[in-house]
Amino acid sequence: MSTRTFGRRVPRNEDPRLLTGQALFVDDVHLQGMAHVAFVRSPYAHARILSVDLEAAREVPGVVSVVTADDLGDYWQPGPLLVPPPPIAGCVFHPRTQVPLARDKVRHVGEAVVAIVAESRYVAEDAAELVFVDYDPLPAVVDLEAALEPDAARLHDDLESNLAAHVVQRKGDWEQARTDAHAVIHRRLIYDRGTAAAMENRGIVAHWDPRGQKLTLWDTTQAPIPIRNGVAAMLGLSENQVRVIAPFIGGGFGPKIMMFYPEEMVIPWLSVQLGRPVKWIEDRQENFYATTQERGQIHEAEMALTEDGHILGVRDVFLHDSGAYDPYGLTVPINSQCTLLGLYDVPAYESEFRAVFTSKPIVTPYRGAGRQHGVFVMERLLDAAARELGIDRAEIRRRNLLSPDAFPHDHEIIYQDFTPLTYDSGNYEPILDLALETIGYERFVSEEQPAARAEGRHLGIGVVGYVEGTGIGPYEGARVQVETSGRVSVVTGVGTQGQGHMTSFAQVVAEQLGVEVTDVAVVTGDTDQFHWGAGTFASRGAVVAGNAIHAAAVGVREKVLRLAAEELEASADDLELVAGTVRVRGVPDSAIPLGELAARANPMRGAVEPGTEPGLESTDYFGPERGATAAGVHAMVVEVDAETFQVKILRYVVIHDCGTVINPMILDGQIHGGVAQGIGNAFYEQLVFDEDGQLMNASLMDYLLPTALDVPRIETGHLETPSPLNPLGVKGAGEAGAIPTGALFAQAVEDALGDPAFEIREIPLSPKRLWELWGEWRE
Amino acid sequence: MTVPREIELRVNGRRIRGVVEPRLLLSDFLRHEADLTGTHVGCEHGVCGACTVLLDGEAVRSCLLLAVQADGREVTTVEGLGTPEALHPLQQAFRDEHGLQCGFCTGGILMTLVPFLERCPDPTEDEVRHALSGNLCRCTGYQNIVDATLRGARALRGEEE
Numbered sequence: 001m002s003t004r005t006f007g008r009r010v011p012r013n014e015d016p017r018l019l020t021g022q023a024l025f026v027d028d029v030h031l032q033g034m035a036h037v038a039f040v041r042s043p044y045a046h047a048r049i050l051s052v053d054l055e056a057a058r059e060v061p062g063v064v065s066v067v068t069a070d071d072l073g074d075y076w077q078p079g080p081l082l083v084p085p086p087p088i089a090g091c092v093f094h095p096r097t098q099v100p101l102a103r104d105k106v107r108h109v110g111e112a113v114v115a116i117v118a119e120s121r122y123v124a125e126d127a128a129e130l131v132f133v134d135y136d137p138l139p140a141v142v143d144l145e146a147a148l149e150p151d152a153a154r155l156h157d158d159l160e161s162n163l164a165a166h167v168v169q170r171k172g173d174w175e176q177a178r179t180d181a182h183a184v185i186h187r188r189l190i191y192d193r194g195t196a197a198a199m200e201n202r203g204i205v206a207h208w209d210p211r212g213q214k215l216t217l218w219d220t221t222q223a224p225i226p227i228r229n230g231v232a233a234m235l236g237l238s239e240n241q242v243r244v245i246a247p248f249i250g251g252g253f254g255p256k257i258m259m260f261y262p263e264e265m266v267i268p269w270l271s272v273q274l275g276r277p278v279k280w281i282e283d284r285q286e287n288f289y290a291t292t293q294e295r296g297q298i299h300e301a302e303m304a305l306t307e308d309g310h311i312l313g314v315r316d317v318f319l320h321d322s323g324a325y326d327p328y329g330l331t332v333p334i335n336s337q338c339t340l341l342g343l344y345d346v347p348a349y350e351s352e353f354r355a356v357f358t359s360k361p362i363v364t365p366y367r368g369a370g371r372q373h374g375v376f377v378m379e380r381l382l383d384a385a386a387r388e389l390g391i392d393r394a395e396i397r398r399r400n401l402l403s404p405d406a407f408p409h410d411h412e413i414i415y416q417d418f419t420p421l422t423y424d425s426g427n428y429e430p431i432l433d434l435a436l437e438t439i440g441y442e443r444f445v446s447e448e449q450p451a452a453r454a455e456g457r458h459l460g461i462g463v464v465g466y467v468e469g470t471g472i473g474p475y476e477g478a479r480v481q482v483e484t485s486g487r488v489s490v491v492t493g494v495g496t497q498g499q500g501h502m503t504s505f506a507q508v509v510a511e512q513l514g515v516e517v518t519d520v521a522v523v524t525g526d527t528d529q530f531h532w533g534a535g536t537f538a539s540r541g542a543v544v545a546g547n548a549i550h551a552a553a554v555g556v557r558e559k560v561l562r563l564a565a566e567e568l569e570a571s572a573d574d575l576e577l578v579a580g581t582v583r584v585r586g587v588p589d590s591a592i593p594l595g596e597l598a599a600r601a602n603p604m605r606g607a608v609e610p611g612t613e614p615g616l617e618s619t620d621y622f623g624p625e626r627g628a629t630a631a632g633v634h635a636m637v638v639e640v641d642a643e644t645f646q647v648k649i650l651r652y653v654v655i656h657d658c659g660t661v662i663n664p665m666i667l668d669g670q671i672h673g674g675v676a677q678g679i680g681n682a683f684y685e686q687l688v689f690d691e692d693g694q695l696m697n698a699s700l701m702d703y704l705l706p707t708a709l710d711v712p713r714i715e716t717g718h719l720e721t722p723s724p725l726n727p728l729g730v731k732g733a734g735e736a737g738a739i740p741t742g743a744l745f746a747q748a749v750e751d752a753l754g755d756p757a758f759e760i761r762e763i764p765l766s767p768k769r770l771w772e773l774w775g776e777w778r779e
Numbered sequence: 780m781t782v783p784r785e786i787e788l789r790v791n792g793r794r795i796r797g798v799v800e801p802r803l804l805l806s807d808f809l810r811h812e813a814d815l816t817g818t819h820v821g822c823e824h825g826v827c828g829a830c831t832v833l834l835d836g837e838a839v840r841s842c843l844l845l846a847v848q849a850d851g852r853e854v855t856t857v858e859g860l861g862t863p864e865a866l867h868p869l870q871q872a873f874r875d876e877h878g879l880q881c882g883f884c885t886g887g888i889l890m891t892l893v894p895f896l897e898r899c900p901d902p903t904e905d906e907v908r909h910a911l912s913g914n915l916c917r918c919t920g921y922q923n924i925v926d927a928t929l930r931g932a933r934a935l936r937g938e939e940e
Contacts, residue, residue, distance in 0.1 A: 009876075012874065015873070018881075018885060019866060019882070020817065021871040022858075024816075028810075030816075198883070199829055199917050199918075201821070249881065250819070250881045250883025250884075251917050251918055284823055284824065353896040498879075498882065582834050667876065668877075669919060672921075673917070673918045675920055699822075700822045700827055706919065707911065707914075707921075708908040708911035708916075708921040709908050714922060
């Protein structure tokens, strides 16, 4: 195997089209006769719908159709449960899924009630303003703890309470650990909501072609194949009659996978009913209400330790905010539960959570997908323990790291992929060492911080660790083909949202076939090109699709060698694939271009041996037995203005191990972007709901995304512990940057403020919130 | 609704006529009437900067302008910079430095930077970050955009890499 492209900083194949405005995004799809949709959405968090008056809307010139839940007839069904509950003994789970249009009741602000189809979006919105919906407002369910009180209003009338799920997982003997402990730390820790805020809002174009009897959907989805299968089933079509295209997607980060959004159910139906193309593009305000969100949890956590800071056990009881429905099952709270254990050896663990229905937008995974909370809890407990026991923060972490010979490490609880939580591989101490060395931990603590303090400056340092369960199953597939032009085409089912799949996947193929990366054309997210697969989520693209592509490329390579061995009358062992040709090693004159070989492999006349497959093509699949566990340590130095509580990040270091690296440039980019989102989550972004369930900051004027002035330069370093679970040895990296930032921020800011008794027990922060917390503590 | 008005403007050097409602946004006119979909719309309220185009050479947010306001004026969109086969030096720098991921915000960022680099051909990192501070990117963490801008500035000054 040559090492020409694998592991190199190869520039991206997708860039020229993206840079010149030529790349197709969903809103760029324009079809003859296309109608446009606007939705009338609930202004109440919780209300009964008494009546809907559509007369005035229907009279607006240019309005094509006005549709309520009743108009959908039998098509009106709650959406599918996407992720069933995991096989955990005693697990209670009440599935309640979103509906295409609200019928009797609305359960969050922004829930769609009426769809208006018109000749232009402008007209559709004019008409939407004329719809009168008579609501009987009900008490909102906003606070997680109050939601479970006996007198709380019930969101789903057929349930006894707002409890959506209850899960307990245990390993070891927590009670014994507590009894044996020298110290037990107890903290209440809170993590509040944010939104992914991809720069591209969601959108769908549906085109039912009555003559061709085919439905084509362009959808901003991370999971085109499940959307195809689901839409076909809902509309009673064959799967072959539905083509879903997820073209270039302007950022996904999780929420774009939540199939089926109400709009994903309504828009295809409208196109079939009307016999014409129908388009809906979410606007930014809708994105704040109608796209899924994440992060609301409240934890009561305890840690039992020996005198020298070894963890004996952890107990964590938490509430998880599901929002109004729970179509994504328990993925997010299970991730919190499982990721809490982090880099550490925790002999006893007891974790119990209740998921709670609230009258807020639905919660589904957003970059990190619950892992943030687990890391926040664990790292905050370690910080508190370090202070109580008089142990340095980095040292208490070092003492508890899993040792290199502890792998594979079975944590004896069930993970989100329904398999036992088992870390496949890892070597954590070098990560911690490199992070401390890179940030200059010792020198900072002993020299720089005291010197700054003497000048009246408040500098602080933070160091936190985390793991990331990545690359979970079930499987992905791919087809690789050498075309007669010599170019190679690769098709796979996952969607792409900026991760550089058209390059990293091309590198995987180029490595096997000895062609230029630019000669490998990758198509993702078109179900007419490849129709098996699950989608892009859980940092699994490179791991699962990457290894499927690798397997298919190996299949093509074998075909090339077999055929070329016949043509060149040489042993396959003596052949090499170089520069788009196959040749006898050391005999350049013998070279046959791959394109020519591809033509010979597809004869148009004559006979072939029975059983011969035409062409230089191979299709293959990869399904890991379980996920691959990546790990890392983030460190940062901050300066806090003790008057304004503005925080400036002076340095940010990420040392990360995600196994074998395909393209370090793309990997660094993933880390940078994750950290930026983590910083936003820690210090800028918070969805603020009032007691009526109204979102108070539903615009980018009020919900602050970090800018180029807020995100520092990020220094990265990579260690490579290959995963034994896949041939490429890769682990996922998509979420790593975002996971530990809240915990890191809290630690560094605390350290900067310099009073060992002042603790931060919540995220997100802001200058205002820090000022409040500092004031409350001083009193 | 008010009576449609006839407008005529030059977009990327090409004369374009249209009959538009006065309320039609310039961004919608460019995307849906002029078929120049490289101008993206991320927030419709002037914060994200994805819809940035040049109006008579100055960077403006096309979601905050009406098409009728561009009547008789010169508009440049990202399609006016370079082509996939012949990238503008700034576009090439973005590719070299991995200054884009999903690419949705990129057109607006390029159109913000082009007049900035004309005014400030040899910027510091801090100046670049200020110039970029009105454009949101959710993928890159900005670092590679900053480096791409500095690299593009060198290329535009004619300095060898």
